[in-house]
Amino acid sequence: xxxxxxxxxxxxxxxxxxxxxxxxxxxxxxxxxxxxxxxxxxxxxxxxxxxxxxxxxxxxxxxxxxxxxxxxxxxxxxxxxxxxxxxxxxxxxxxxxxxxxxxxxxxxxxxxxxxxxxxxxxxxxxxxxxxxxxxxxxxxxxxxxxxxxxxxxxxxxxxxxxxxxxxxxxxxxxxxxxxxxxxxxxxxxxxxxxxxxxxxxxxxxxxxxxxxxxxxxxxxxxxxxxxxxxxxxxxxxxxxxxxxxxxx
Numbered sequence: 001x002x003x004x005x006x007x008x009x010x011x012x013x014x015x016x017x018x019x020x021x022x023x024x025x026x027x028x029x030x031x032x033x034x035x036x037x038x039x040x041x042x043x044x045x046x047x048x049x050x051x052x053x054x055x056x057x058x059x060x061x062x063x064x065x066x067x068x069x070x071x072x073x074x075x076x077x078x079x080x081x082x083x084x085x086x087x088x089x090x091x092x093x094x095x096x097x098x099x100x101x102x103x104x105x106x107x108x109x110x111x112x113x114x115x116x117x118x119x120x121x122x123x124x125x126x127x128x129x130x131x132x133x134x135x136x137x138x139x140x141x142x143x144x145x146x147x148x149x150x151x152x153x154x155x156x157x158x159x160x161x162x163x164x165x166x167x168x169x170x171x172x173x174x175x176x177x178x179x180x181x182x183x184x185x186x187x188x189x190x191x192x193x194x195x196x197x198x199x200x201x202x203x204x205x206x207x208x209x210x211x212x213x214x215x216x217x218x219x220x221x222x223x224x225x226x227x228x229x230x231x232x233x234x235x236x237x238x239x240x241x242x243x244x245x246x247x248x
Contacts, residue, residue: 007040012060014175014232015047016246017239018102021179023055024242027186029105030054033167034081036088037175038099044068046092048085050078059248068093083143090148091155091171098171100178108189109168118162119188121205122195124217126188131214133185134158138165160185176228179235 004012015037022028022035031052039045047063048070049055065074068089070082088101112119121130136154139147142163155161159181161169168185172178195202205213239246 005040009060011037011040011175012047012063013247015063015100016058016060017236018100018175018179019049019055019058020239020243020246021235022102022104025183025186027104027106027182028055032084033103033105034084034088035102035175035178036085036092036100038092039065043096045073046085046088048080048088050076051081051084052079059246061248086145086148087142087151087169090151091169094152095155095157095171097173100172100175101169102171102178102182103167103169104182104186105167106186106189108193109162109186110166111193112189113162113164113166113168119185120192120202121210122202123188123191123205124213125184125191127205127210127213128217129160129181129185129188130210132159134161136161136163138163142166172228174226174228174232176232177226178228180227180231 015035018035031049031054034048037047039047044067046066046068048066049058050062050064053062062078064072064076064078064080066080066085067073070080070085070089072080087103091098091101118135119126119130119133121127134154134156136151139150142151155169155171159171163169168182168189170178170181170185172181
């Protein structure tokens with residue numbers, strides 16, 4: 001990896017860390033979801049996981065560089081899954097700011113994606129999600145190019161997307177922002193599923209509070225300009241204590 005520019009290597013380290021964190025938080029689905037990041041300074045080059053490696057095995061150097069069609073553009077001993085890049089390629093192509101796209105099939109996320117009402121305004125966590133959340137109806141496995149325009153339209157300029165009957169998706173200007181957005185989306189779904197399982201009447205957050213609370217939450221939690229900037233360094237320190245091999 002001596003030929004990799006420092007800017008690309010930094011993104012590789014963050015993306016490898018993100019895969020490790022997704023595994024540690026229990027959000028993986030064997031090898032069947034993906035997290036992608038745009039190579040700095042390019043519009044059509046991306047990094048993706050080596051297909052068949054588990055997320056807790058991924059390192060910065062094992063990430064594979066691909067084009068918008070999911071084809072490898074550099075020699076790599078690892079395979080990729082072009083079909084798994086369909087969702088990601090659609091969003092990367094349409095959203096310049098979506099430098100990282102994170103997609104999961106978690107139990108909590110899929111459970112909420114099957115509910116007609118979607119994510120409910122019943123927790124403080126959900127306040128920060130609902131302000132920038134979209135929905136995309138299920139059209140079968142997301143493997144067809146003709147679904148891309150509808151997927152892009154349903155995401156719009158939002159940060160989070162619930163893929164109905166399928167899973168969750170978040171985007172960010174950085175890997176850190178996409179991860180933190182997924183943390184809040186996934187946690188909101190987990191809270192909802194647990195609250196519903198209790199069987200009692202749920203208390204929705206009043207609309208007038210929802211309208212002002214998002215700005216308050218963001219202002220209180222973002223002294224560095226974004227929640228990712230505040231939280232990510234600590235997550236990397238935690239990974240370094242547990243297993244720093246993601247950096248290799």
